Amino acid sequence: MSVYWDLKHRLGVAVNDHDLRKVLDCYQPDAVYVTPAGIAEGHEQIAWLHNQFLRGFPDFHMTAWFELGDCDNPTVTEWTYTGTHLGPFLLPDGQEIAATGRRIAIRATCNAHVTDGRISSHREYYDQLELYSQLGYGLVERGRLPA
Template sequence: MSAYWDLKHQLADAVNAHDLPRVLACYSPDAVYVSPPGVAEGLEQIAWLHKQVLVGFPDFHMTAWFELGDCENPAVTEWTYTGTHTGPFLLPDGREIAGTGRRITVRATCTTHVANAKITSHREYYDQLELYSQLGFGLVELDRVPA
């Protein structure tokens, strides 16, 4: 594998070790991180998004089960995320939910673009409904718009 994959593996190892300084060392200062909870631009915002996951799921772990071997830049990986929701977790609408004690197993994929030996763009995708259902939340009826 190439230096692109080496960097992606370093990032995964740092996330699994919950080592935020090592996570941030993988990114360029102006990197963009796109995920279901939102878009983070720059190291400060990227750190904040990673911290939200690690606080909400103190045993969070990513397991790669497929890497697109003939594609280097972007490096594409499919994952399984696991963890126990014991800490506060911020929802996209700004509400925070207390730990539920529930275990999660969520399928995910991501693409990582690299330039000058740093991640410049990281796009992560997972099904939020799958996550929220495992946390004990279901679909709710949307507010009706008056006719």
């Protein structure tokens, strides 16, 4: 594997260890991180996005099950994200979902572009409806159907 993949693997370990310092060490200071939850630019915003997820899912874990081996830059990985919803989780509209105790297992994919030994652009994709459905929510909150 290449230095690009070594970096991507270090990032995966850092996320699974919930070590934000090591996560940020993988990114350029002005990196752009695009997720379904929003766009983060720079270390401060990237750390904030990661913190929001780890706060809601303190046992969050990523398991890689496919890596596009004949592509170095960008690195492309498919994952399964798992965790237990034990803390507040911020929704895109600014509301927080209180802990439900529910387990999640969602499919995700991402690609990371590396410049000068660090990630400069990282795009992550997962189905928010799949996530919210596993937390007991769907297109509308249960019990609050439109009139």
